Structures are given as structure tokens and as C-alpha cells.
Amino acid sequence: MEYEASLDRALEAVPDIGSAGERLSVPDAVAQTDGAFTRFTNLDAVADALNRETDHVHRFVQQTLATSGKLSEGVGRYNGNFDSRDFERVVDDYTEEYVRCSECGLPDTRLVQENRNLMLRCDACGAFRPVSKSTRTDDSGATEDDVEAGNTYTVKVTDTGRKGDGVAHRGDYTIFVPGADEGDVVDIYIESTSGNLAFSRLA
Structure with missing residues (x-):
């Protein structure tokens, strides 16, 4: 009886982590045409829901859509004509790469730097994995894959x-x-x- 009572108390102390869907509620992307540009008007709200820096999400949008852009007051403005589905696809890709744990599927993660490698560490299950490849550096601190104007x-x-x-x-x-x-x-x-x-x- 004492063992069962102790087990019951231990189970009650374990937090209910719920499902990944319950933990992650991201607003739909809102696109607004601005001449030859397209605004991602609620980029800041999307980044906040993902618990990531807006600038980091913004740079991923640029890279994925192969376009240039500008971030101002939480709104992304990108060169080209895109719609909400384009932005939502990018957000889905970002979530899988930089937010959702590949082991338990939960979004309770954070980005950490370890030996110049960007890692995704899960606070729910303890798993971690790299999210970007490392690049070697020379004595000056510049990487061999750096790109500099004028070169x-x-x-x-x-x-x-x-x-x-x-x-x-x-x-x-x-x-x-x-x-x-x-x-x-x-x-x-x-x-x-x-x-x-x-x-x-x-x-």
C-alpha cells in the first residue's frame, strides 16, 4: 500500500505535457501586396508563437523564397509576388527545422550554440540535434565559406x-x-x- 501511495503521488507530480498541437498555436500568415513587393504583415506574431527571434524567421523566409527583403517593426517586406500559402509553407518548414523536436514531436525547444554549431535542444525529452552545418574558421575567425563584397x-x-x-x-x-x-x-x-x-x- 505504501508503494502504491508513493507511486500515485509521483504520477500526480508529473506535469501533463499534452500534445504537440496543444502546445503550438501559430497564427495563419497574412500576405499583403505592395507593388512589386509582398508584406508578411504578422511575421512578428508568428515568430512570437514559435518562441523564436523575428529576425531569424525573417532570414529563413528570404533564403527559402530566394528573394531579398527588409524587416521593419515586425513586418517582413519581400521582393516579389507571394501569397499567404507561400509564407505558410515557409513557416511549416521553419517549424520542422528550428522548432519541433524530431524525437518527441513537441515544440518545447530552444536554439543553443555548441562549438560553433547551432543545435536544437528539447526541454521536454532532452533530445538535441544540429540544425545547421558547421563551417571551419581560420585564425582570423572568418569561415572558409564567407562571402564578402568586392571578392x-x-x-x-x-x-x-x-x-x-x-x-x-x-x-x-x-x-x-x-x-x-x-x-x-x-x-x-x-x-x-x-x-x-x-x-x-x-x-
């Missing part, structure tokens, strides 16, 4: 942007290459960078 690189164009520009990738950077087609291997000159986006011309 020339050889890249392979792997995608096509919304405006028809070629899109290449180097490390964590998305590089727009006007005049190049998917599959091309080209030398490019970096004219400018913004966050993890780079804008180039053929060298």
Missing part, C-alpha cells in the same frame, strides 16, 4: 529566383546571379551583401 568566387547556379535570376549558395549565403542559368558554373563578383544574402554580377 570574386566561382559558384554553381542551382536554382532560379522569382525574377529569373540565377541563385547559387556558398556556406550559409544565398547569392543572386543575374544572367546565369541553373546548372551554370560561373565566376562572379560580389557587389554587396545583406545578412546572408549576396548580390553579384558575372565577373
